[in-house]
Amino acid sequence: MSQYFKHHVFFCCNQRQPPDSCCNNQGASELQAYAKSRISALGLKGKGNIRINKAGCLDRCDDGPVLVVYPDGVWYTYVDQADIDEIISEHLQHGRIVERLKI
Amino acid sequence: MSQYFKHHVFFCCNQRQPPDSCCNNQGASELQAYAKSRISALGLKGKGNIRINKAGCLDRCDDGPVLVVYPDGVWYTYVDQADIDEIISEHLQHGRIVERLKI
Numbered sequence: 001m002s003q004y005f006k007h008h009v010f011f012c013c014n015q016r017q018p019p020d021s022c023c024n025n026q027g028a029s030e031l032q033a034y035a036k037s038r039i040s041a042l043g044l045k046g047k048g049n050i051r052i053n054k055a056g057c058l059d060r061c062d063d064g065p066v067l068v069v070y071p072d073g074v075w076y077t078y079v080d081q082a083d084i085d086e087i088i089s090e091h092l093q094h095g096r097i098v099e100r101l102k103i
Numbered sequence: 104m105s106q107y108f109k110h111h112v113f114f115c116c117n118q119r120q121p122p123d124s125c126c127n128n129q130g131a132s133e134l135q136a137y138a139k140s141r142i143s144a145l146g147l148k149g150k151g152n153i154r155i156n157k158a159g160c161l162d163r164c165d166d167g168p169v170l171v172v173y174p175d176g177v178w179y180t181y182v183d184q185a186d187i188d189e190i191i192s193e194h195l196q197h198g199r200i201v202e203r204l205k206i
Contacts, residue, residue, distance in 0.1 A: 046162075070176070
């Protein structure tokens with residue numbers, strides 16, 4: 001079946017109160033905004049292409065921060081902007097899974 | 104590839120200010136909460152099974168309110184609890200696409 005978005009990316013941006021850990025205390029919202037602007041700058045945004053979304057808790061807190069790429073169903077963790085750049089250039093642009101960040 | 108969640112459902116819960124239309128002005132958050140509690144009550148929640156999430160704007164405002172079921176990549180609109188019940192019982196429990204709500 002043809003997909004509305006080729007890659008639809010959801011960042012867990014859930015915010016919990018300390019001492020509970022959560023993706024949003026590890027830069028999730030900032031890096032989601034970065035990814036969104038980067039995809040836009042690359043001209044890859046929109047129907048038939050790529051969408052970058054925020055989501056509520058994806059229930060993989062122990063592996064956080066996490067994002068998931070659908071319909072592929074590939075989950076990643078990440079630390080910084082360089083990790084997001086690699087996921088974008090490798091997976092989203094070229095379809096190559098980034099094994100070192102995959103969870 | 105095996106999927107972490109068999110069905111991962113994202114409700115667009117974006118909130119815009121009037122007069123802009125948005126899914127959240129059409130009951131999205133309330134029906135997402137209903138779907139989540141229903142899946143839990145049915146014992147279908149969790150890894151290897153079903154996850155119901157909120158998401159930011161899914162960029163299909165003209166068709167809203169919308170939700171998407173991944174990895175299937177099937178998009179639905181809905182009006183009320185009965186529509187959500189049908190999506191749960193037909194698609195999520197039995198893998199049958201609800202054509203009348205599909206967008």
